[in-house]
Amino acid sequence: MADKVLMKGNEAIAEAAIRAGCRHYFGYPITPQTEIAAYMAKRMPKIGGVFLQAESEIAAINMVYGVAAAGLRVMTSSSSPGISLKSEGLSYLAGADLPSLVVNVQRGGPGLGGIQPSQSDYFQATKGGGHGDFRMIVLAPSSVQEMAELTVKGFALADTYRMTAMILADGTMGQMMEPVALDDLPVTPMPEKPWAVTGTGMKRPHNVVNSLFLSPEKLEETNFERYDRYRVIEEKETMYEEYRMEDAEICIAAFGIAARVSKNAIDEARAMGIKVGMIRPITLWPFPKAPFRRAAEQVKEVISVELSMGQMIEDVRLATECRVPVTLCNRVGGMIPSPEQVLDAILKAAKNGGKEA
Amino acid sequence: MAKLTFKTDKCKGCGLCVDACPKKVLRLSPDKINQKGHHPVEAANEEACIGCAFCATMCPDCIIEVER
Amino acid sequence: MIVFQKPHALADLPMHYCPGCTHGIIHRLVAEVMDELGIEGKTVGIAPVGCSVMAYDYFNCDMIEAAHGRAPAVATGVKRANPENVVFTYQGDGDLASIGMAETVHAAARNENITVIFVNNAIYGMTGGQMAPTSLPGQVTQTSPYGRDVKHCGYPIRVCELLSELEGPEYLERVTVNNVKNVKNAKKAIKKAFQNQIDGKGFSLVEVVSSCPTNWGMTPKQALEWIDEKMLPYYPLGVYKDRSASQEAEK
Numbered sequence: 001m002a003d004k005v006l007m008k009g010n011e012a013i014a015e016a017a018i019r020a021g022c023r024h025y026f027g028y029p030i031t032p033q034t035e036i037a038a039y040m041a042k043r044m045p046k047i048g049g050v051f052l053q054a055e056s057e058i059a060a061i062n063m064v065y066g067v068a069a070a071g072l073r074v075m076t077s078s079s080s081p082g083i084s085l086k087s088e089g090l091s092y093l094a095g096a097d098l099p100s101l102v103v104n105v106q107r108g109g110p111g112l113g114g115i116q117p118s119q120s121d122y123f124q125a126t127k128g129g130g131h132g133d134f135r136m137i138v139l140a141p142s143s144v145q146e147m148a149e150l151t152v153k154g155f156a157l158a159d160t161y162r163m164t165a166m167i168l169a170d171g172t173m174g175q176m177m178e179p180v181a182l183d184d185l186p187v188t189p190m191p192e193k194p195w196a197v198t199g200t201g202m203k204r205p206h207n208v209v210n211s212l213f214l215s216p217e218k219l220e221e222t223n224f225e226r227y228d229r230y231r232v233i234e235e236k237e238t239m240y241e242e243y244r245m246e247d248a249e250i251c252i253a254a255f256g257i258a259a260r261v262s263k264n265a266i267d268e269a270r271a272m273g274i275k276v277g278m279i280r281p282i283t284l285w286p287f288p289k290a291p292f293r294r295a296a297e298q299v300k301e302v303i304s305v306e307l308s309m310g311q312m313i314e315d316v317r318l319a320t321e322c323r324v325p326v327t328l329c330n331r332v333g334g335m336i337p338s339p340e341q342v343l344d345a346i347l348k349a350a351k352n353g354g355k356e357a
Numbered sequence: 358m359a360k361l362t363f364k365t366d367k368c369k370g371c372g373l374c375v376d377a378c379p380k381k382v383l384r385l386s387p388d389k390i391n392q393k394g395h396h397p398v399e400a401a402n403e404e405a406c407i408g409c410a411f412c413a414t415m416c417p418d419c420i421i422e423v424e425r
Numbered sequence: 426m427i428v429f430q431k432p433h434a435l436a437d438l439p440m441h442y443c444p445g446c447t448h449g450i451i452h453r454l455v456a457e458v459m460d461e462l463g464i465e466g467k468t469v470g471i472a473p474v475g476c477s478v479m480a481y482d483y484f485n486c487d488m489i490e491a492a493h494g495r496a497p498a499v500a501t502g503v504k505r506a507n508p509e510n511v512v513f514t515y516q517g518d519g520d521l522a523s524i525g526m527a528e529t530v531h532a533a534a535r536n537e538n539i540t541v542i543f544v545n546n547a548i549y550g551m552t553g554g555q556m557a558p559t560s561l562p563g564q565v566t567q568t569s570p571y572g573r574d575v576k577h578c579g580y581p582i583r584v585c586e587l588l589s590e591l592e593g594p595e596y597l598e599r600v601t602v603n604n605v606k607n608v609k610n611a612k613k614a615i616k617k618a619f620q621n622q623i624d625g626k627g628f629s630l631v632e633v634v635s636s637c638p639t640n641w642g643m644t645p646k647q648a649l650e651w652i653d654e655k656m657l658p659y660y661p662l663g664v665y666k667d668r669s670a671s672q673e674a675e676k
Contacts (some may be wrong), residue, residue: 055527210490359428376646416441
């Protein structure tokens with residue numbers, strides 16, 4: 001068994017990124033993710049890498065764009081308001097089909113919001129990362145171990161599909177300390193990148209990294225091609241965990257920290273004889289529609305537990321095709337639902353027999 | 358005498374070369390119109406050309422080649 | 426003997442610039458410098474947003490198209506990824522001195538080892554002639570139809586002077602291309618700005634005072650004269666910083 005070390009979630013992301021071969025990190029300080037920058041600042045110079053504190057989030061994401069164009073693994077991290085600033089760059093990365101890893105350790109919003117955990121950037125990450133038609137692969141860890149594993153996975157997916165992979169964590173996940181095994185992370189070698197701009201060497205026509213297509217026919221073609229790729233991702237890369245779903249009559253939908261809280265509530269409810277389980281999306285995009293569609297035939301209610309005013313719930317409703325009631329159990333603004341609150345929601349669902357209150 | 362070659366189809370008829378020529382060799386063609394719809398540059402009296410390449414130096418579209 | 430021909434690093438394509446626009450001259454100078462230094466094969470250029478947005482088609486070296494104003498940040502990434510590459514940005518006044526001012530100032534402050542070609546024609550050309558951060562006091566544009574009123578929208582920014590106050594940058598020079606002599610001087614400055622990068626000296630910016638006959642509402646010839654009459658009094662030509670030369674002089 002691999003040795004485990006005690007680490008903060010943010011540090012686990014940083015160390016995993018280094019192990020994944022990332023040698024370039026650009027960022028701008030913002031709570032609650034600054035440990036990632038601090039870790040990179042310490043480690044990168046020792047291993048021949050580059051840590052650079054950018055003048056802004058916008059500059060940081062554009063430095064990422066430069067390194068990605070040059071064909072190397074690169075990342076940036078931020079928290080909610082900073083991700084809004086990065087939206088421009090995320091759209092350009094998508095338009096130029098560049099691979100990158102972006103971490104959002106979410107905090108409460110809107111506006112400057114607060115510095116406590118939140119999941120209210122779900123829409124932004126899964127549906128509105130910037131202008132134009134594009135997607136990011138959105139990975140939602142719910143343990144420090146997963147912070148590390150999904151970081152490594154994120155780099156691989158980004159390279160394979162030439163797009164941005166986003167780790168959508170939250171302040172709790174970032175600050176939480178847990179034992180983590182780093183030795184067996186599934187690191188993949190970087191694929192060849194013949195499109196990268198590294199100089200022609202006078203041996204080939206020039207490469208151009210670009211998101212401008214003034215011909216509408218050509219621009220349409222690039223969009224169609226990109227969405228063909230997205231369909232492959234939906235087929236092959238969707239990830240989720242099912243917890244005690246085999247005989248469940250009530251289904252919790254939750255990711256990240258909300259899933260951890262929900263597990264406690266589920267165990268308690270099970271001890272009381274209530275048949276409840278959970279589907280935990282690990283990829284928020286692509287969203288795991290299939291298990292929810294199956295659950296819709298099995299359970300009498302789905303409860304979406306979120307640190308938002310109800311964002312993922314829309315995808316849950318779409319996936320369950322309105323076949324069962326889907327209710328919301330939430331706290332916002334930096335507050336986290338307690339296991340008791342989730343248990344109450346479960347008890348209510350058990351009592352109401354699936355009728356929406 | 359120097360020799361001037363023009364990529365006439367790329368000429369936009371801006372006339373900067375005409376003004377730059379110290380020997381008044383060049384003019385915009387009064388009767389020709391190129392693919393772009395401009396009156397392109399031509400050498401009205403090439404024999405006076407000294408091959409200084411001032412015309413090419415000022416040409417924004419790099420259409421002039423100069424031999425001496 | 427051929428005394429003048431298209432440089433190899435310049436693509437053999439018609440450029441989309443308006444008749445008499447000096448972007449074409451500046452493109453050619455950059456390409457000539459690449460040829461003379463033998464660096465086309467290891468150069469990566471970054472195009473801006475604005476009239477020269479399609480510069481990525483016009484150079485035969487590897488190219489990137491950046492978001493508006495972000496070219497110095499993108500160049501930073503490319504240079505930090507592969508320091509053996511020669512990396513340049515080609516940016517207009519709106520791109521470099523307005524929306525991208527932060528990226529410009531900080532790349533200069535870091536003495537990022539890149540070359541910046543800054544084309545200042547005192548107007549937003551691509552979008553049809555709006556007021557730029559470098560539009561002159563009183564200059565009539567689409568968004569300053571009564572002339573730039575400095576009481577209302579402030580004064581044009583002199584980029585070389587501004588950056589010269591920073592410790593960071595290696596080399597800052599303002600040139601123009603409105604006559605043969607000035608074109609030759611501009612090329613010298615551009616060559617030096619690339620050579621500095623090859624020598625590892627750091628951030629080198631050449632501001633090229635340029636013309637926009639279309640949006641200035643002039644003939645190409647009048648536009649070049651306007652540079653002498655109006656632009657250069659506000660934007661004097663010269664070297665604003667040359668750290669290596671200063672250090673040499675002190676010895």
